[in-house]
Amino acid sequence: MSQQILNEQEVIRRESLTKLRELGIEPYPAALFPVDALAKDIKQTYADGLQQRDILINELLEGKRVNVVLAGRLMSRRIMGKASFAELQDSSGRIQIYLNRDEICLGEDKELYNTVFKKLLDIGDFIGIKGYVFVTQVGEISVHVEEMTVLAKSLRPLPVVKKDEDGNVYDAFADTELRYRMRYVDLVVNEQVRETFLKRTKLMNTMRQFFNDHGYLEVETPVLQSIPGGAAARPFITHHNALDIPLYLRIANELYLKRLIVGGFDGVYEFSKNFRNEGMDRTHNPEFTVMEIYVAYKDYNWMMAFTEQMLEKIATELHGTTQVPFGDTTLNYAAPYPRVTMYEAIERFTGVDISSMDEAQLRVTCRQQGVEVDETMGRGKLIDELFGAKCEGNFIQPTFITDFPVEMSPLCKKHRTNPQLAERFELMVNGKEVANAYSELNDPIDQRERFLEQMRLADRGDDEAMTIDHDFLRALEYGMPPTSGLGIGIDRLTMFMTNQNTIQEVLFFPQMRPEKA
RNA sequence: GAUUUCGUAGCUCAGCUGGUAGAGCAGUACACUUUUAAUGUACGGGCCCUGGGUUCGAAUCCCAGCGAAAUCACCA
Numbered sequence: 001m002s003q004q005i006l007n008e009q010e011v012i013r014r015e016s017l018t019k020l021r022e023l024g025i026e027p028y029p030a031a032l033f034p035v036d037a038l039a040k041d042i043k044q045t046y047a048d049g050l051q052q053r054d055i056l057i058n059e060l061l062e063g064k065r066v067n068v069v070l071a072g073r074l075m076s077r078r079i080m081g082k083a084s085f086a087e088l089q090d091s092s093g094r095i096q097i098y099l100n101r102d103e104i105c106l107g108e109d110k111e112l113y114n115t116v117f118k119k120l121l122d123i124g125d126f127i128g129i130k131g132y133v134f135v136t137q138v139g140e141i142s143v144h145v146e147e148m149t150v151l152a153k154s155l156r157p158l159p160v161v162k163k164d165e166d167g168n169v170y171d172a173f174a175d176t177e178l179r180y181r182m183r184y185v186d187l188v189v190n191e192q193v194r195e196t197f198l199k200r201t202k203l204m205n206t207m208r209q210f211f212n213d214h215g216y217l218e219v220e221t222p223v224l225q226s227i228p229g230g231a232a233a234r235p236f237i238t239h240h241n242a243l244d245i246p247l248y249l250r251i252a253n254e255l256y257l258k259r260l261i262v263g264g265f266d267g268v269y270e271f272s273k274n275f276r277n278e279g280m281d282r283t284h285n286p287e288f289t290v291m292e293i294y295v296a297y298k299d300y301n302w303m304m305a306f307t308e309q310m311l312e313k314i315a316t317e318l319h320g321t322t323q324v325p326f327g328d329t330t331l332n333y334a335a336p337y338p339r340v341t342m343y344e345a346i347e348r349f350t351g352v353d354i355s356s357m358d359e360a361q362l363r364v365t366c367r368q369q370g371v372e373v374d375e376t377m378g379r380g381k382l383i384d385e386l387f388g389a390k391c392e393g394n395f396i397q398p399t400f401i402t403d404f405p406v407e408m409s410p411l412c413k414k415h416r417t418n419p420q421l422a423e424r425f426e427l428m429v430n431g432k433e434v435a436n437a438y439s440e441l442n443d444p445i446d447q448r449e450r451f452l453e454q455m456r457l458a459d460r461g462d463d464e465a466m467t468i469d470h471d472f473l474r475a476l477e478y479g480m481p482p483t484s485g486l487g488i489g490i491d492r493l494t495m496f497m498t499n500q501n502t503i504q505e506v507l508f509f510p511q512m513r514p515e516k517a
Numbered sequence: 518g519a520u521u522u523c524g525u526a527g528c529u530c531a532g533c534u535g536g537u538a539g540a541g542c543a544g545u546a547c548a549c550u551u552u553u554a555a556u557g558u559a560c561g562g563g564c565c566c567u568g569g570g571u572u573c574g575a576a577u578c579c580c581a582g583c584g585a586a587a588u589c590a591c592c593a
Contacts, residue, residue: 083550159528
């Protein structure tokens with residue numbers, strides 16, 4: 001236990017805590033509080049009535065009294081002697097509450113108002129209120145408090161963010177370091193942050209619903225793997241004591257989902273937290289979420305149509321339209337999206353047709369285009385570099401890039417008409433990859449050969465080549481139906497769907513260096 | 518990993534070419550029974566990120582470290 005050095009405000013809050021107890025008020029009561037309303041619902045219910053204010057006021061104040069029980073944090077107070085206004089914030093938002101000394105303290109004892117509310121409560125404290133809905137003279141829907149209960153004392157001062165009537169924000173809690181390290185504070189104080197994360201969940205729910213409606217099965221596969229397969233990346237390594245073996249946190253779940261297709265499921269999907277021990281930046285976090293789905297008897301053409309339908313649905317669920325603002329532009333997720341082959345893309349942005357070039361010619365072309373290459377790079381890698389440097393960033397609106405070099409796609413079926421290519425597509429949005437999909441390679445002999453090719457690349461110096469998973473090959477030898485698989489970077493998609501340009505803004509707890517030295 | 522920028526009150530920020538710390542909000546006290554960035558008066562609150570150095574004197578200049586952000590590199 002480290003001794004805490006308390007600042008002035010923290011000391012005062014702790015003193016208030018003690019005083020509450022001395023008054024016989026438990027600041028952390030055990031009993032439930034019977035909440036029956038949310039701030040947002042109350043405001044929405046009467047928003048229409050507000051336009052005919054007189055009618056509403058009459059209804060509420062005379063005829064139909066609407067009793068509500070609310071709980072939340074006290075977020076501001078405007079005390080005017082014997083009456084006060086305050087703002088209560090619950091999970092749905094804020095609503096103004098009105099307290100009158102003689103109404104919450106019916107007898108001679110005015111302590112609950114004078115001492116508890118005015119002195120001992122602070123911004124950030126949880127309180128519960130019982131009262132009725134009314135509209136103030138200036139027309140704000142509020143709750144007239146008749147009973148007030150302390151639910152939980154807050155011992156640290158929250159940042160106070162103010163907004164004027166035009167919606168301008170003052171003194172926003174904006175320090176990224178503090179916001180990410182104390183996301184709980186960020187969420188309390190910054191409404192847009194809460195909105196972003198609500199959208200993230202809605203996005204995943206929509207996706208899940210879409211898959212379930214198609215009859216596909218949500219599954220779970222191992223996070224701890226003895227062979228980190230399905231992608232090429234440096235893994236996190238751990239150790240299992242009882243078995244005395246190294247284990248790796250998964251870098252992908254692809255090979256396990258395919259085993260389940262071998263096992264007879266028609267469609268399986270998983271929201272997979274993956275881990276990669278690599279650099280961190282605005283679009284990379286060491287742990288991140290990928291949704292992978294595999295569907296039997298389909299190919300990558302089917303998967304393109306499936307993908308664009310799903311994204312159209314997601315955009316509509318989140319925004320009510322397929323037009324989604326992002327930075328200076330608007331992304332339109334209405335299906336269908338253009339299909340552009342990788343060769344076409346390169347020709348479009350470099351003017352060079354590389355479709356029949358060999359490795360040496362490609363290397364020359366790359367250098368002519370100002371793309372740095374070295375001798376370890378094979379044909380596939382060279383094409384990938386060229387695409388990455390010259391083309392990728394140009395695809396702002398959702399676009400499928402198809403038919404990648406086979407060397408870069410060791411788990412993907414060869415193209416049905418051109419064995420140098422793979423039946424693969426990536427979905428580009430805003431110049432970035434958000435999805436990757438194949439007609440999955442189900443020929444076990446070809447698959448073994450591809451793994452061996454990966455090993456040769458590794459020997460040649462490519463440190464990203466994949467390792468062989470013999471059990472996976474065994475599974476394929478038992479037979480896997482033709483299958484198409486899709487992986488979607490959930491964090492990135494969320495970024496594009498919520499107009500955020502860093503991954504940290506769509507992860508509740510992005511990786512940070514530990515505090516303190 | 519490289520470069521640049523930043524680190525001052527609970528929060529948001531000033532603090533010039535070195536002279537010993539400021540504002541707004543928040544807090545405390547008083548007033549105020551329909552306010553809404555409530556208002557009025559008064560008051561308190563700082564290891565100026567850490568450690569060295571230069572100097573009579575460092576929040577300020579120099580070096581190193583720690584942390585963060587941006588750009589680049591890396592990461593299919």
